[in-house]
Amino acid sequence: MSIYLPIAELSVNIWILFGMGAAVGFLSGMFGVGGGFLMTPLLIFYNIPPAVAVATEANQIVASSFSGALAHLRKGTVDIKLGLLLLVGGIAGSTLGVYIFSALREIGQLDLIISLLYVVFLGAIGTLMTIESLRAIQKSKKNGGTAARKPGHSGFIHKLPFKVKFRKSKLVLSVIPIIALGMLVGILAAIMGVGGGFIMVPAMIYLLRVPTNVVIGTSLFQIIFVTAFTTIIQSTTNQTVDVVLAFILMVGGVIGAQFGAAAGHKLKGEQLRALLGLLVLGVCIRLGYDLVVTPDDLFNVIAAGTEGGH
Amino acid sequence: MFRVVTLFALMLIALSGVQAKEKLQMGLSVDVVPVGSDFAGQDIVVFGAIELADQAELYRGEYDVFIEVIGDLQEAIVRKKDRISGIWINAAAREYRDVPSFYSLHSRNPIEEVVDPSVLSNLGIGVKYLKAKPVDRGNIEEFLTQGEFSSALRRKRIESRLFSENASSIEQISPSLFRASVSLPPNVPIGFHTVKAHLFKDGKKLDEVTHTFEVRKVGFEEWIYNLAHEQSLLYGILCVLLAIFTGWFANVVFRKN
Numbered sequence: 001m002s003i004y005l006p007i008a009e010l011s012v013n014i015w016i017l018f019g020m021g022a023a024v025g026f027l028s029g030m031f032g033v034g035g036g037f038l039m040t041p042l043l044i045f046y047n048i049p050p051a052v053a054v055a056t057e058a059n060q061i062v063a064s065s066f067s068g069a070l071a072h073l074r075k076g077t078v079d080i081k082l083g084l085l086l087l088v089g090g091i092a093g094s095t096l097g098v099y100i101f102s103a104l105r106e107i108g109q110l111d112l113i114i115s116l117l118y119v120v121f122l123g124a125i126g127t128l129m130t131i132e133s134l135r136a137i138q139k140s141k142k143n144g145g146t147a148a149r150k151p152g153h154s155g156f157i158h159k160l161p162f163k164v165k166f167r168k169s170k171l172v173l174s175v176i177p178i179i180a181l182g183m184l185v186g187i188l189a190a191i192m193g194v195g196g197g198f199i200m201v202p203a204m205i206y207l208l209r210v211p212t213n214v215v216i217g218t219s220l221f222q223i224i225f226v227t228a229f230t231t232i233i234q235s236t237t238n239q240t241v242d243v244v245l246a247f248i249l250m251v252g253g254v255i256g257a258q259f260g261a262a263a264g265h266k267l268k269g270e271q272l273r274a275l276l277g278l279l280v281l282g283v284c285i286r287l288g289y290d291l292v293v294t295p296d297d298l299f300n301v302i303a304a305g306t307e308g309g310h
Numbered sequence: 311m312f313r314v315v316t317l318f319a320l321m322l323i324a325l326s327g328v329q330a331k332e333k334l335q336m337g338l339s340v341d342v343v344p345v346g347s348d349f350a351g352q353d354i355v356v357f358g359a360i361e362l363a364d365q366a367e368l369y370r371g372e373y374d375v376f377i378e379v380i381g382d383l384q385e386a387i388v389r390k391k392d393r394i395s396g397i398w399i400n401a402a403a404r405e406y407r408d409v410p411s412f413y414s415l416h417s418r419n420p421i422e423e424v425v426d427p428s429v430l431s432n433l434g435i436g437v438k439y440l441k442a443k444p445v446d447r448g449n450i451e452e453f454l455t456q457g458e459f460s461s462a463l464r465r466k467r468i469e470s471r472l473f474s475e476n477a478s479s480i481e482q483i484s485p486s487l488f489r490a491s492v493s494l495p496p497n498v499p500i501g502f503h504t505v506k507a508h509l510f511k512d513g514k515k516l517d518e519v520t521h522t523f524e525v526r527k528v529g530f531e532e533w534i535y536n537l538a539h540e541q542s543l544l545y546g547i548l549c550v551l552l553a554i555f556t557g558w559f560a561n562v563v564f565r566k567n
Contacts, residue, residue, distance in 0.1 A: 002348070003348070004348070004496075004531060006527060007534070007535065009497075011350050059549045062553035063552075063553035063560070066553065066557030066561075067556075071561065108387065111400075116397075231550050231553070232547060235545050236546055239542055241538070243534060243538075243549050243552065250552075251556065254564075258560075291397045294393075295391055297462075298462075299389065299390050299391075299459070299463075299466065300388070300389050301388050301467070302389070
């Protein structure tokens with residue numbers, strides 16, 4: 001059954017999109033990530049214009065992160081104060097990101113920068129995650145139990161001024177690295193069409209030393225606002241949010257996420273992280289391959305608006 | 311009803327056989343092609359008559375009709391990728407003005423068998439003879455077969471079915487009456503399209519007649535598109551609210567299980 005997307009201006013198969021939403025939702029439910037880093041490239045492979053894919057994906061992540069954050073709020077695993085500070089940086093970053101996005105689209109390098117950012121970030125995070133989790137798996141085999149990773153003290157970040165106390169996280173931290181992290185993730189969210197959980201979560205654990213139990217809830221909490229803000233800015237600046245596309249993906253995504261979460265409970269934490277790491281690396285390699293291999297067609301055409309206007 | 315009467319009138323004129331300059335008459339089955347949520351392309355019918363023609367020549371089939379469907383003239387940018395430090399990057403680019411967003415040509419026979427290519431080229435009839443104005447050459451018209459960028463533009467449009475030719479889509483109902491089935495692909499551009507019919511005899515153009523129709527989003531699609539462009543802030547907020555509602559709804563539904 002085909003459906004016409006009013007903003008993307010093309011006719012697509014509704015079940016393929018729904019299936020993509022469900023499949024990515026399944027993985028995101030299983031691994032506890034937003035799934036934007038999988039969905040945006042998938043949409044682009046499916047011929048959705050990158051500008052529409054990125055902006056629409058931000059809208060979809062609002063739904064999945066809201067659904068996830070509600071569950072964490074109920075369990076009390078959200079550090080709201082920390083989330084709000086991350087958000088301050090996130091809003092600033094997102095504004096900047098949408099501006100960069102428009103500028104790149106203007107000069108015709110948007111697709112390239114999106115791909116490059118994906119390759120760099122997915123490559124780095126996928127590698128770190130895979131190595132870390134494989135080590136953990138080895139260790140747990142040797143010790144017969146899971147070795148909890150003891151956060152050490154990363155000197156530099158904890159020496160910064162403007163310290164604030166976070167009761168929930170049992171931390172005293174400078175606001176500078178928090179706002180900077182929020183901002184970085186906000187920029188990436190706007191340009192890459194991701195929530196940024198895959199950067200936010202490891203950064204919170206390894207750089208800010210936030211306890212693991214509040215990391216995902218807090219990350220989801222601030223992602224709701226950053227992606228909501230990105231959606232609004234994208235629609236006012238670029239008019240590229242396709243609500244019909246977003247809605248199909250949202251519905252597929254939230255359903256898939258439920259089954260994914262159930263499947264995730266059957267696996268150990270480090271096994272999950274190893275699988276996620278491999279998945280991230282897979283996407284990275286696929287995108288990197290497209291950048292270096294000679295394309296079938298060197299040319300591309302962009303219709304740049306009607307003259308005279310109707 | 312009106313169209314049937316028109317057609318009947320055209321037939322009478324056509325059959326009356328007054329010898330004067332031949333004229334073409336044409337009508338379309340629709341004025342608006344609605345693009346709704348189930349839009350997957352549409353066929354429209356162009357019908358018409360050759361009137362004031364020489365009856366003997368008409369019966370010998372010496373007249374030829376070509377029908378062009380031409381979309382809005384747009385700007386287009388063609389970019390070529392180049393390998394820069396191992397990575398394929400959009401490098402050189404050329405910008406064009408007055409590129410038809412859509413072009414399809416309909417005839418009963420391959421046009422070059424009927425009309426001399428030089429005539430077609432002068433008139434710009436046929437995908438081969440389409441022109442556009444490259445901005446870097448001072449907006450002087452050139453054929454879309456000149457140079458690799460122009461050719462790429464033409465080729466890309468052919469691949470995506472935006473430029474096409476069909477040499478068997480005109481059906482002759484009677485010696486003077488014709489009917490063409492014009493199929494618009496799912497990606498037909500939104501906007502006004504001009505249907506131009508040309509009458510040829512002995513390789514010479516005798517008459518031409520034009521009509522327009524509009525491809526327009528309707529209903530929900532029109533509403534969404536207009537909202538997104540005219541009230542983009544409100545649209546963005548509504549998108550966010552829809553997402554929050556969906557997320558909340560999913561959370562409530564699945565919590566019970």
